[in-house]
Amino acid sequence: MAALDTLSPDADYEEAERRAIRRRRVVSVAVPVGTAVALILLWQAGVRFFEVPTYIAPAPSDVAGAFVAKSDVLIMNFWPTLIEALSGFFVGNMAAILIAIGFVHSRNIERAFFPIAVFVNTIPILAIAPILVLIFGPGLTAKVVIAALICFFPTLVNMVRGLESVSPQALELARILSASKAEVFWKIRLPSSLPFLFSALRIAATTSVIGAIVGEWVGADLGLGALIIDSTFNFNSPLLYATVFMSSGLSVLLFAAVALTERLVIRW
Amino acid sequence: MHAPAAASLKAASVRFGSFTAIDNLSLEIEAGSFYTILGPSGCGKSTMLRLVSDLIPAASGEVSIFGKTTEAARLAREFAFVFQDATLLPWRSALKNVELPLEVGRKRGIELPVGNRSPRELLELVGLKGRENALPHELSGGMRQRVAIARALVCQPKLLLMDEPFGALDEMTRDHLNLQLLEIWRETGTTILFVTHSIAEAVFLGQKVVMLAAHPGRLREVIDIDLPEPRTIPMRDTAEFTRYSARLRELLETC
Numbered sequence: 001m002a003a004l005d006t007l008s009p010d011a012d013y014e015e016a017e018r019r020a021i022r023r024r025r026v027v028s029v030a031v032p033v034g035t036a037v038a039l040i041l042l043w044q045a046g047v048r049f050f051e052v053p054t055y056i057a058p059a060p061s062d063v064a065g066a067f068v069a070k071s072d073v074l075i076m077n078f079w080p081t082l083i084e085a086l087s088g089f090f091v092g093n094m095a096a097i098l099i100a101i102g103f104v105h106s107r108n109i110e111r112a113f114f115p116i117a118v119f120v121n122t123i124p125i126l127a128i129a130p131i132l133v134l135i136f137g138p139g140l141t142a143k144v145v146i147a148a149l150i151c152f153f154p155t156l157v158n159m160v161r162g163l164e165s166v167s168p169q170a171l172e173l174a175r176i177l178s179a180s181k182a183e184v185f186w187k188i189r190l191p192s193s194l195p196f197l198f199s200a201l202r203i204a205a206t207t208s209v210i211g212a213i214v215g216e217w218v219g220a221d222l223g224l225g226a227l228i229i230d231s232t233f234n235f236n237s238p239l240l241y242a243t244v245f246m247s248s249g250l251s252v253l254l255f256a257a258v259a260l261t262e263r264l265v266i267r268w
Numbered sequence: 269m270h271a272p273a274a275a276s277l278k279a280a281s282v283r284f285g286s287f288t289a290i291d292n293l294s295l296e297i298e299a300g301s302f303y304t305i306l307g308p309s310g311c312g313k314s315t316m317l318r319l320v321s322d323l324i325p326a327a328s329g330e331v332s333i334f335g336k337t338t339e340a341a342r343l344a345r346e347f348a349f350v351f352q353d354a355t356l357l358p359w360r361s362a363l364k365n366v367e368l369p370l371e372v373g374r375k376r377g378i379e380l381p382v383g384n385r386s387p388r389e390l391l392e393l394v395g396l397k398g399r400e401n402a403l404p405h406e407l408s409g410g411m412r413q414r415v416a417i418a419r420a421l422v423c424q425p426k427l428l429l430m431d432e433p434f435g436a437l438d439e440m441t442r443d444h445l446n447l448q449l450l451e452i453w454r455e456t457g458t459t460i461l462f463v464t465h466s467i468a469e470a471v472f473l474g475q476k477v478v479m480l481a482a483h484p485g486r487l488r489e490v491i492d493i494d495l496p497e498p499r500t501i502p503m504r505d506t507a508e509f510t511r512y513s514a515r516l517r518e519l520l521e522t523c
Contacts, residue, residue, distance in 0.1 A: 172349070177373050183371075267403065268358040
């Protein structure tokens with residue numbers, strides 16, 4: 001009996017603790033969602049109350065209507081942008097990773113090419129996009145190159161830092177074990193760089209979408225970027241807003257994919 | 269003709285630029301013994317271990333391990349090194365970390381000495397049975413250091429170099445690991461060179477204490493510790509133990 005008596009307050013306490021944790025979790029979701037819903041309602045009420053013309057600012061209900069009515073157009077323009085962003089993501093990051101490996105391997109390569117990489121990075125993407133469209137034509141290639149270019153620099157810098165983040169003692173250990181340069185790279189440097197690489201890939205996941213859309217602005221008849229230009233010029237604001245939400249949805253999708261991969265790969 | 273010394277330094281010096289880290293150091297490390305190295309900061313304790321383990325070259329003089337050059341000894345995996353922090357690869361499990369020395373170096377034609385204990389048995393020897401798949405961040409500081417010791421033993425080294433391996437651990441863990449290390453030493457018959465900055469640890473572990481002096485780093489004295497084997501924790505309260513400690517403290521002050 002005595003044992004039970006001393007146990008029950010503990011159990012009560014644990015139950016209360018669990019309930020408090022559950023409440024905190026609900027609150028942490030409810031607050032941001034509630035705020036977003038409230039802002040959308042405010043937007044709807046404002047547009048209706050002040051009788052703002054639809055072409056200046058559509059009400060959320062108009063945007064939702066466009067989503068439903070123009071879903072085929074939106075989807076049709078979604079795929080090219082997804083493909084361009086993904087291709088640019090892979091090309092740009094692959095190039096950055098390989099060049100970072102070259103930099104870490106040889107100081108001379110770094111001395112030769114790093115200033116050029118910095119220079120390219122200082123050119124605004126909007127300024128270089130027309131040049132690339134002129135070079136590569138109005139097809140897919142130019143958009144992939146623009147998306148790749150925008151991913152390239154953050155990944156290069158992070159990857160170099162990651163490959164150099166190995167502790168001096170780990171390198172001493174490698175030397176005592178008479179490890180070859182290749183072994184040091186595959187078994188120590190490359191895994192050490194992964195957390196740095198993934199923080200760069202998170203950035204690239206969203207910027208590659210920006211690159212693809214900017215590329216489509218300059219010259220394309222298909223893609224979310226082209227649809228944005230098109231609906232702007234036609235004063236089709238509900239479709240414009242729906243396209244913008246679609247673009248941001250694409251970024252969120254790519255970001256989530258990277259974050260999920262990171263969680264699976266990096267367990268330390 | 270007797271067996272070659274585990275390590276032999278003959279008038280060895282180490283210089284970094286114009287700075288002399290170790291000056292004219294001569295020392296013979298008897299095979300199978302437990303040596304502790306003690307000295308004030310800047311006496312080149314760690315430098316001496318790095319000299320012996322072929323991490324830094326001697327500016328002059330000679331260093332040999334079991335009669336071989338340090339490079340030949342490194343390629344033959346005659347010695348292993350335990351660092352002050354465990355230096356585990358954080359993405360590898362405890363077991364995978366212990367297996368690392370068996371995976372690297374083969375391309376250079378190194379014939380890996382096969383220890384008589386598997387990595388799994390070594391983890392058991394250091395008291396980590398059941399934690400084979402734990403990642404380093406899931407282990408305590410003491411456990412991580414025990415993984416590092418198991419990794420050092422995997423190629424059955426004849427000489428074990430330890431650079432303040434327990435320096436960052438709390439007193440209780442340190443006592444425990446000291447006893448465990450002595451057991452491993454008795455059982456494997458390896459030679460141990462153990463750098464420490466704790467007088468008590470130096471006396472407790474060492475059969476001989478190598479006292480170095482600073483600026484420049486040089487040999488001060490080698491003191492035999494004639495305490496009965498096996499050493500036990502209560503031995504640290506005996507008058508004999510205290511006498512050794514007092515003697516070393518006195519020496520340390522004049523280094």
